[in-house]
Amino acid sequence: MYRAGPRCSWPGFDSCSRPFTACLSRLFSPVSYLSLTRCRQHRWRCAEVTFTCSDGPLCQHWISSIREQLATITSRPKHLLVYINPYGGKRQGKRIYEQKVAPLFAQAGVSTHVIVTEYANHARDHLKTEAELEKFDGVVCVGGDGMFSEIIHGLIWRTQIDNGVDPNCPDETLSGCSLRIGIIPAGSTDCICFATVGTNDPVTSALHIIVGDSQPMDVCSVHHNNTFLRYSVSLLGYGFYGDVLTDSERKRWMGPARYDLSGLKMFLTHHYYEGTVSYLPARGIIGTPRDAARCRSGCVVCQHNGQLHSERAEKSDGEWRTIRGKFLAINAASMSCACPRSPKGLSPAAHLADGTTDLILVRKCSRFDFLRHLLRHTSKDDQFDLTFVEVHRVRRFRFMPRHCQSDSELELDLQENSKHQIFSQICRDHPACGCAPAYSSWNCDGEILTHTAIDVRVHCQLINLFARGIEEPCLSVDAHRIFHLETL
Numbered sequence: 001m002y003r004a005g006p007r008c009s010w011p012g013f014d015s016c017s018r019p020f021t022a023c024l025s026r027l028f029s030p031v032s033y034l035s036l037t038r039c040r041q042h043r044w045r046c047a048e049v050t051f052t053c054s055d056g057p058l059c060q061h062w063i064s065s066i067r068e069q070l071a072t073i074t075s076r077p078k079h080l081l082v083y084i085n086p087y088g089g090k091r092q093g094k095r096i097y098e099q100k101v102a103p104l105f106a107q108a109g110v111s112t113h114v115i116v117t118e119y120a121n122h123a124r125d126h127l128k129t130e131a132e133l134e135k136f137d138g139v140v141c142v143g144g145d146g147m148f149s150e151i152i153h154g155l156i157w158r159t160q161i162d163n164g165v166d167p168n169c170p171d172e173t174l175s176g177c178s179l180r181i182g183i184i185p186a187g188s189t190d191c192i193c194f195a196t197v198g199t200n201d202p203v204t205s206a207l208h209i210i211v212g213d214s215q216p217m218d219v220c221s222v223h224h225n226n227t228f229l230r231y232s233v234s235l236l237g238y239g240f241y242g243d244v245l246t247d248s249e250r251k252r253w254m255g256p257a258r259y260d261l262s263g264l265k266m267f268l269t270h271h272y273y274e275g276t277v278s279y280l281p282a283r284g285i286i287g288t289p290r291d292a293a294r295c296r297s298g299c300v301v302c303q304h305n306g307q308l309h310s311e312r313a314e315k316s317d318g319e320w321r322t323i324r325g326k327f328l329a330i331n332a333a334s335m336s337c338a339c340p341r342s343p344k345g346l347s348p349a350a351h352l353a354d355g356t357t358d359l360i361l362v363r364k365c366s367r368f369d370f371l372r373h374l375l376r377h378t379s380k381d382d383q384f385d386l387t388f389v390e391v392h393r394v395r396r397f398r399f400m401p402r403h404c405q406s407d408s409e410l411e412l413d414l415q416e417n418s419k420h421q422i423f424s425q426i427c428r429d430h431p432a433c434g435c436a437p438a439y440s441s442w443n444c445d446g447e448i449l450t451h452t453a454i455d456v457r458v459h460c461q462l463i464n465l466f467a468r469g470i471e472e473p474c475l476s477v478d479a480h481r482i483f484h485l486e487t488l
């Protein structure tokens with residue numbers, strides 16, 4: 001009755017299936033279709049399926065049924081606004097889009113308006129003011145985390161202005177963005193793609209867009225003295241990751257390898273920074289940063305905490321807590337920040353859409369100990385199980401570098417450790433002495449922040465991506481090969 005391609009089987013044979021509406025478009029007359037197959041390491045590929053049937057009327061019946069079924073799927077985008085950063089990563093964004101993504105969109109009947117950016121912040125500013133958003137079902141970003149950051153800045157800002165929300169007020173509840181965002185990875189780290197899809201593969205991302213997947217995501221707003229600075233969805237890092245980013249920008253010509261060289265340099269430099277971190281612990285939620293469970297497709301922790309957040313807002317949260325100290329790194333990971341360099345990420349148990357961020361404090365320690373901590377990002381060992389590392393799941397936090405502290409706070413410090421205070425003052429005034437500098441910078445999703453004293457707040461599920469979170473590996477017999485077709 002039918003003949004499927006060698007890599008496909010008929011729905012119903014698959015014991016581990018979830019609805020996988022995979023049919024993309026009719027390719028050839030009368031009954032050849034593109035379908036999706038799952039491959040190793042969360043990759044998706046297209047497969048062609050040909051149905052042959054000697055009974056003409058039955059064949060026509062199949063065709064019209066398939067068409068009807070496809071027409072009922074409203075979540076699939078039909079018109080997309082695409083921004084390509086031609087200078088991200090290895091400068092392959094345009095080629096990747098033209099060769100791997102555009103043909104799939106065309107086959108799936110998705111129309112596109114493509115803009116190749118001409119300068120930094122071109123995409124952000126176009127989205128903020130010019131783009132006719134009502135014409136599109138989604139925005140596609142071809143580039144790295146920095147390019148994605150441009151897109152969310154444009155979209156979130158525009159949404160707030162359209163809804164009369166003041167983005168400069170840190171206490172405002174932000175309006176959620178209605179357009180979903182797709183990421184075609186073509187940058188250097190691409191951690192937002194990796195942590196939401198499980199792989200950095202342009203074809204897989206294109207297919208998630210085509211089938212109309214949806215993954216909500218938290219966004220942090222960063223303010224300084226009631227002035228908006230930036231939004232962040234992955235890493236906000238002061239100290240080590242800020243310094244790595246600052247140093248790596250001078251080596252952009254090296255491509256993605258710049259991070260490894262700057263990482264090694266900043267590891268050897270071993271700067272620490274003094275300051276005060278205050279945070280509002282997330283109360284009433286399920287999940288902790290030390291959980292063994294991971295945020296995966298259809299995550300119940302995100303569903304539960306997202307619901308809790310919309311019902312009770314922040315009223316149930318406890319008291320602010322304050323920690324002063326000397327830190328090698330202060331990192332806030334709003335998602336795992338998994339990427340090829342660290343497949344489990346900076347905070348492996350962080351959630352994409354639970355309304356919290358994991359605040360990781362790495363106190364001053366020896367180079368050897370810091371290396372132990374860093375190495376654990378690449379192994380099964382727990383990077384938080386060290387005396388000089390602490391992690392808190394929070395809804396808000398603030399950071400104040402020591403030299404920005406008020407006179408009374410500095411006086412208190414002076415009483416605590418008068419000798420050191422005098423020395424550090426001298427060193428600050430004489431940078432040539434080689435002691436630790438007073439300031440680092442914040443690495444905000446790969447962009448450098450100009451302010452060091454910041455006020456950060458998590459906005460639960462503010463944006464939606466064309467993704468479904470990382471899927472658990474399927475345990476069926478040929479799970480390691482190709483998965484089953486569940487087209488209709």
Ligand SMILES: CCCCCCCCCCCCC/C=C/[C@@H](O)[C@H](COP(=O)(O)O)NC(=O)CCCCCCCCCCCCCCC
Binds near residue numbers: 147189191264445447
């Ligand atoms: C010794 C090996 C240690 C490996 C430690 C790896 C930890 C990696 C965690 C990465 C978290 C990344 C979070 C994402 C940040 C991105 O938003 C952001 C922008 O991405 P884009 O360029 O695509 O726009 N990327 C970054 O800021 C890059 C951070 C990369 C950090 C690399 C650190 C390498 C450290 C190497 C230390 C070497 C010590 C060797 C001693 C013998």
Ligand SMILES: Nc1ncnc2c1ncn2[C@@H]1O[C@H](COP(=O)(O)OP(=O)(O)O)[C@@H](O)[C@H]1O
Binds near residue numbers: 089116120121187
């Ligand atoms: N046409 C352009 N020319 C120069 N810079 C650009 C352009 N378009 C975007 N950018 C900027 O390039 C930076 C890096 O982009 P990204 O795509 O994240 O690549 P990478 O992952 O290599 O850092 C971002 O800060 C972004 O704003």
Ligand SMILES: [Ca+2]
Binds near residue numbers: 352
């Ligand atoms: Ca989160």
